[in-house]
Amino acid sequence: MPKKTRYKKILASYRNKLKQEESISPPKSQMSLTKETPDTIVIPDNKDTNTIVRYFKQDFTKSIFLIVGIITLELFFYFVSMSNSLRSVLKFIP
Numbered sequence: 643m644p645k646k647t648r649y650k651k652i653l654a655s656y657r658n659k660l661k662q663e664e665s666i667s668p669p670k671s672q673m674s675l676t677k678e679t680p681d682t683i684v685i686p687d688n689k690d691t692n693t694i695v696r697y698f699k700q701d702f703t704k705s706i707f708l709i710v711g712i713i714t715l716e717l718f719f720y721f722v723s724m725s726n727s728l729r730s731v732l733k734f735i736p
Contacts, residue, residue, distance in 0.1 A: 646654070
């Protein structure tokens with residue numbers, strides 16, 4: 643038998659690759675086509691949105707009261723500490 647040429651070797655390798663791919667995965671004609679349904683989007687009812695809005699408003703008002711209270715305390719402590727330092731400075735003035 644004559645030796646294989648380079649071209650014949652390349653063709654043989656392609657044939658081997660095709661056979662391996664066909665043995666691994668079934669042909670497209672045999673594959674069953676199943677149509678997957680996309681994920682459905684859940685639209686909340688009007689009752690759900692009302693409760694969500696109500697809870698949001700309650701949390702928001704609580705947060706605002708806490709923030710205002712903390713800032714007020716900080717300003718109070720700041721002015722109290724300033725008044726004490728001013729008293730110590732004013733004591734030296736006759």
